[in-house]
Amino acid sequence: MKNKTIILKSRPNGVPTKNNFQFTETPMPELQQGEVLLKALYISVDPYMRGRMSDAKSYVAPYEVGKPILGGVVAEVVESKQESFRKGAVVVGTLPWQQYTIHDVRGLHAVDPEVAPLSYHLGILGMPGQTAYFGLLHIGQPKPGETVVVSGAAGAVGTVVGQIAKLKGCRVVGIAGSDEKVSYLKNELGFDEAINYKTTTDINQAVSAACPDGVDVYFDNVGGAISDAVLLALNKFGRIAICGQISFYNNTVPATGMRVEPILLRKSALMKGFIVSDYASEFGAAAKELATWLKEGKLQYRETVKEGFDQIPEAFIGLFTGENTGKQLVKVGEREG
Amino acid sequence: MKNKTIILKSRPNGVPTKNNFQFTETPMPELQQGEVLLKALYISVDPYMRGRMSDAKSYVAPYEVGKPILGGVVAEVVESKQESFRKGAVVVGTLPWQQYTIHDVRGLHAVDPEVAPLSYHLGILGMPGQTAYFGLLHIGQPKPGETVVVSGAAGAVGTVVGQIAKLKGCRVVGIAGSDEKVSYLKNELGFDEAINYKTTTDINQAVSAACPDGVDVYFDNVGGAISDAVLLALNKFGRIAICGQISFYNNTVPATGMRVEPILLRKSALMKGFIVSDYASEFGAAAKELATWLKEGKLQYRETVKEGFDQIPEAFIGLFTGENTGKQLVKVGEREG
Known part of the structure; x- marks a missing residue:
């Protein structure tokens, strides 16, 4: 064989x-x-x-x-x-x-x-779906009426993050890299706003415009300049789940850039990294809830x-x-x- | 008059x-x-x-x-x-x-x-003491046997942070800016180790040497290169309380430097900024506990x-x-x- x-x-x-x-x-x-x-x-x-x-x-x-x-x-x-x-x-x-x-x-x-x-x-029922579930709900702790931003929004994790945030009554803004993805997020997944970072000339301005009440929760799949723009719009007591830093995976030297510590200080904000296996003891309950939402048509995939x-x-x-x-x-x- | x-x-x-x-x-x-x-x-x-x-x-x-x-x-x-x-x-x-x-x-x-x-x-009974109390205990959540590092260690906040961490059974390492301060921390306040960052040629190496089991909790009063060195020694599930960024207060442009997000991701670590007024509803209880420790001789000031x-x-x-x-x-x- x-x-x-x-x-x-x-x-x-x-x-x-x-x-x-x-x-x-x-x-x-x-x-x-x-x-x-x-x-x-x-x-x-x-x-x-x-x-x-x-x-x-x-x-x-x-x-x-x-x-x-x-x-x-x-x-x-x-x-x-x-x-x-x-x-x-x-x-x-x-x-x-x-x-x-x-x-x-x-x-x-x-x-x-x-x-x-x-x-x-x-x-959606496996690693990416569970990653979205734990990062958003355990670290982000979104409350109804809050603004949730997700980068890498059209990816396997991001699409689930945005939809769960909508389920929780939040305003949801996605950041992605093509007009087709932006359209998918807004028209098929029900995101309130979506930004194509590749065609946006001023990402800071674009984030501000999409988040008139500031950002309460940021689910970060990418890092770098996109994340800096979101952090500059962060509200007091904001929460940031660091799920991925795709913009740095290919780096050959340690990354440098905007210091986030002064922003976290001014905003009394929380930033936490995680990997889905941190929540291994709760996988069963999460899979069950995700499958229920999927069956009820509340999650598109x-x-x-x-x-x-x-x-x-x-x-x-x-x-x-x-x-x-x-x-x-x-x-x-x-x-x- | x-x-x-x-x-x-x-x-x-x-x-x-x-x-x-x-x-x-x-x-x-x-x-x-x-x-x-x-x-x-x-x-x-x-x-x-x-x-x-x-x-x-x-x-x-x-x-x-x-x-x-x-x-x-x-x-x-x-x-x-x-x-x-x-x-x-x-x-x-x-x-x-x-x-x-x-x-x-x-x-x-x-x-x-x-x-x-x-x-x-x-x-110690006012703003600086309470800042130490809430940042260390609420964000840092030190457990017996863990290693706690505090920068600005000889200051009004840092001296209380280190002493409470000792009370909680931790290994405590202070970072300060003179030999006199280092001696004060080790000989009078009972810190396990203290580093004079001004005379240390390699701060990364000095932190590693002082923290053979890595860093579980970092109480950050200063930011900048000192904090980068501590973060590079962070353990899985580490917690960082951002209390001050004194190295940036005098900056006239937004600070740049090492990206912390990739570290937080790799270590599933938490970083949180705060100001003592975030905990205003608990001031009374904290003041009472601090006064008790002071009276019992458990805190030097x-x-x-x-x-x-x-x-x-x-x-x-x-x-x-x-x-x-x-x-x-x-x-x-x-x-x-």
Whole structure:
């Protein structure tokens, strides 16, 4: 059986390129007692993975050069020597970018194919949806009538942040990088305002105009000049959830820029970084609430799906050039069972 | 009666100079029903007052040019046409830099001369002590065995921060600007380590060496390169209370420097600005606990007192050149009653 794997060939310097990735073929060892053979169906590409490609100390261990890249995968159990995951079951877990994987089932979660399309477990019901949920509700603590701004608004996390904020009765402003995304946010997801930062000549002025009552909560996916503009409009007792700093992931030296401490001081404001695993003990409750909102039609969800295992590097690189609207996925296999 | 006042002659550009202040003599109007005549005994000079001398938007209204400067003052009621404050009573409040003031008693608090020396109500039992209390305990939330770092450690706030952190069972590291201060922190106040940032060639290395288990709580009075060094040693789930940014008060343009957001993200860390008035509803309880610790000998307290009304501008300017150890005050009058 041919089995393609993508390994990290070299660490990116700046924005990743195809040369950082290498396709190899790995032999398939025999299935042992307690193991399952998984067939990858959907592979997730996420901005945080860029961080793991550097060898800088971070919140997750760096990928090793010469080893497979790991990420969120929805897979089907196509052979099983393990009692709790039978053949035909669908699971989600952190797995290599690889067509078939033998796994001892630690860290795998079964997925109910009836609740939602399988791919949703890599998006709105999975890591990105939960990231939006905890960052907004636990750190941002939005109150009805407050103004919530989200950057990277058209991405997998941002789209959920804005919609939950609307559910909570807030004025919601999104910042994104194309007119198509702006239109999607305003016309399909119900954002009150959206800013295309690429065509805005004065981002500070644009944020002020979109937030006439100032900013109470900022969900930050990007960092940099966009975030500075939002911070300059922050209200007293504002809350900032630092979810991503995509503008710095490709930096080769420590980033410098506007000091935020004087603003936090003047505004008695709170800024907190987080990673979704900080809230692991509450994943179950969050998934349940997200699924309920989805079923009630209170959350819209959109994916960008590339087809074919060979498309994974391109899909990943596209995250940093603003190609995707909503969650970026790659469909790599058909379900058999 | 001659009555000297200090007015803001011009807004400082950078570090304040004597030319920014002007001594004037004001006539004393007749005391009306409901008013008291106050004689200033101790006048407080504090770093935050530099912020009010700028006309930049801030958390407190700027001082007006040509008007008296306001700050914390302990005063004696020397005449009274007001029932609740009798002649001879001692009060603390926000009052002009002026020898005698007529006041309608709003915002004045009576002080018990038996509890502690009168001047303590401008320091450890007053605004600086309460600032230390709320910033450390509410934002920092130190746990036994954790490492707490405080910058501006020998100042009116920093000395209380470090001592409360010791009370809570923490390893305490202070950063200050002279060997005398370092010795005071370690030998008199019981800090575990103290760093003289002025003689340290590598502040990053000095912080690492003083904090072998990393930094869990940082109480930031200064900002800038010192704070960057502490942040680089921050542990996962670290908490940073932004109390002051004295290195930026004299800035004439918005400050730039190391981006803290990527660190907060990697460490799931919290950073929060505050001003003591955010906690106004809890002042009573805090004052009571501070007074108890003081009486039990668990808190040491030191003042630097200049003598004479004419010394106020110099005492204030000295805050920015590192002259004071502990709380800086000016004694401007003797108690009569």
